[in-house]
Amino acid sequence: MAVKPLPTPLRAIDVMLDAPVIPVIVLNDVAHAVPLARALVAGGIRMLEVTLRTPQALACIEAIAREVPEAVAGAGTLRSAADAQAAFNAGARFGVSPGYTSALGQACRDLQLPLLPGVATGSEIMAAMADGLTELKFFPALQAGGTAMLKAWYGPFGDIRFCPTGGVSPANAADFLALPNVACVGGSWLTPADAVAAGDWGRIEALAREASQLKRG
Template identity: 75%
Template sequence: MSTSNTFTALQVMQDAPVIPVIVLNDVKHAVPMARALVAGGVRMLEVTLRTPQALACIEAIAREVPEAVVGAGTVRSRADAQAAANAGSRFAVSPGYTSAVGQACRDVGLALLPGVATGGEIMMAQEDGFTELKFFPAMQAGGPAMLKAWSGPFFDVKFCPTGGVSLQNAPEFLSLPNVVCVGGSWLVPADAMAQGDWARITQLALDTKALRK
């Protein structure tokens, strides 16, 4: 499945204060969940490749919710990147970074938000031309204090902290000049998904607007 609309990693990050990190176990939930998030003003949707249904969910969202921009998370290999692109993903997010994954995403036309947790990983990603990065796992790897420390040597890098980020601590991250957005799973609670409480998911998405600096 191809698309004429391409996005850079920075455009993906700038669209809303939060990129929802979504784990889907049932294809039936994919489309109503995506519509609920879009109704709340969140359209960049990271569906993680952590379940057997993930690719089918990405395909359903890409086909039936054109106002959403669906991406694949947990991209760890060339095969993941190819499968994500084939399913209709328009961006990719990886938990770490390798040059092979970076090149694979370029080859299939996916904007990549690579995961980093150390200065060395940032330098590796920068060597390959990536300057918009996912800081993961954010809280476990040093939280806002680490991002403040990186703002000196890596003044030209922008981050999306993910991992342990919540509605409560998101403002602290978003107040940092080198943070464009955060990634979080709180927009799509498992119980709301199981109950089909799409109105709650829309409200959680609407609540993120108050987080923008």
């Protein structure tokens, strides 16, 4: 099957619509980065959020960007302009953050780095909208109200597209994806820590393939 080419420059909505799930990846060993990325791509998932939660994260992004051209390496847990710059320098092509500040938004605009900023309240949505952002991460999704909150937001924020992340699993992903204001979901279940540690790339490919077949509303 031919791989759909990505637009240049890449936009946040392109990241969200490429597949139903963006994997939230925590890597502790650079040696795992490339085979993990290849397994996810083989399963139909190429937008890869590598979280900046470990000392090896930037090196992992750099390795994926250099050695797996079919993947689109992104950086999660961006909290500052310095994080955005470091991620960009490592080869990240999009960023994801747990919250939002105008300083982070400006840094990503300056770098032309698409950003999915985390929001959990109406005021945070409006702050992101004021800076021109309309594709947002709903985080932590389950703890902040889940599908009920997204349904409530659809009235006043019907023009915003969300990527719910945090507590999303195979058990509830379809419920989120059925909503008209959800473009995709983020989840860590595609890359279980035990599978990564064991190098069980076949299991991860299978999980990615299942996730890539999830239907949107």
